[in-house]
Amino acid sequence: MYLARVIKKVTATQKHRAYDAKSVFLVQSIYPDGVPAGEESAAMDYVGASVGDIVVCGGAPGTAQSVFNLDKAPIRTLIMAIVDTIDYRDTQ
Amino acid sequence: MIFGKVIGTVVSTVKDVNLNGKKLLLCREADHEGTLLQSYHVAVDAVGAGEGSFVLISYGSSARMTEETKNAPVDAVIMALIDDVQITHVIPRP
Numbered sequence: 195m196y197l198a199r200v201i202k203k204v205t206a207t208q209k210h211r212a213y214d215a216k217s218v219f220l221v222q223s224i225y226p227d228g229v230p231a232g233e234e235s236a237a238m239d240y241v242g243a244s245v246g247d248i249v250v251c252g253g254a255p256g257t258a259q260s261v262f263n264l265d266k267a268p269i270r271t272l273i274m275a276i277v278d279t280i281d282y283r284d285t286q
Numbered sequence: 287m288i289f290g291k292v293i294g295t296v297v298s299t300v301k302d303v304n305l306n307g308k309k310l311l312l313c314r315e316a317d318h319e320g321t322l323l324q325s326y327h328v329a330v331d332a333v334g335a336g337e338g339s340f341v342l343i344s345y346g347s348s349a350r351m352t353e354e355t356k357n358a359p360v361d362a363v364i365m366a367l368i369d370d371v372q373i374t375h376v377i378p379r380p
Binding site for chain 2: 195196197225226231240241242250252253254255256257260261262272274275276277278279280281282283284285
């Protein structure tokens with residue numbers, strides 16, 4: 195999984211039923227100190243995140259089926275945790 | 287699998303229910319000699335790793351193949367604490 199900041203909400207009216215009642219956000223991966231680390235991607239929210247939150251994103255093939263028992267659900271990246279704090283010591 | 291060094295902990299109270307009681311450790315990727323690389327990963331600890339531990343991280347769907355992570359939406363799990371790396375054969379670069 196990776197750390198990311200929630201940038202924007204993605205709204206879509208025409209979408210696969212697996213996405214009903216779920217929101218999708220644009221997230222940008224960040225370094226632990228908050229500096230953007232590059233690629234942005236879309237992630238399905240599972241925990242009630244909002245724009246500006248620091249979150250933990252990730253997901254592997256089969257997550258939707260095996261973890262959330264949704265069959266045939268085209269979901270790859272999930273927002274799975276909202277970060278309170280990161281206690282870390284990094285060396286340059 | 288990748289080598290990594292545990293540099294900290296990610297604290298989260300609002301998270302997916304399948305992550306309750308799991309330790310989310312912040313790891314910096316390293317090479318086999320422990321030289322740190324510019325890539326960070328959040329991984330669930332399955333072997334009692336702590337800050338400073340030199341570890342092996344398994345990522346992708348295989349990360350769900352441990353008792354600790356089998357129902358969790360994780361894609362990275364710390365599954366080994368590395369004591370030593372022995373190079374038994376060096377293949378010269380072409």
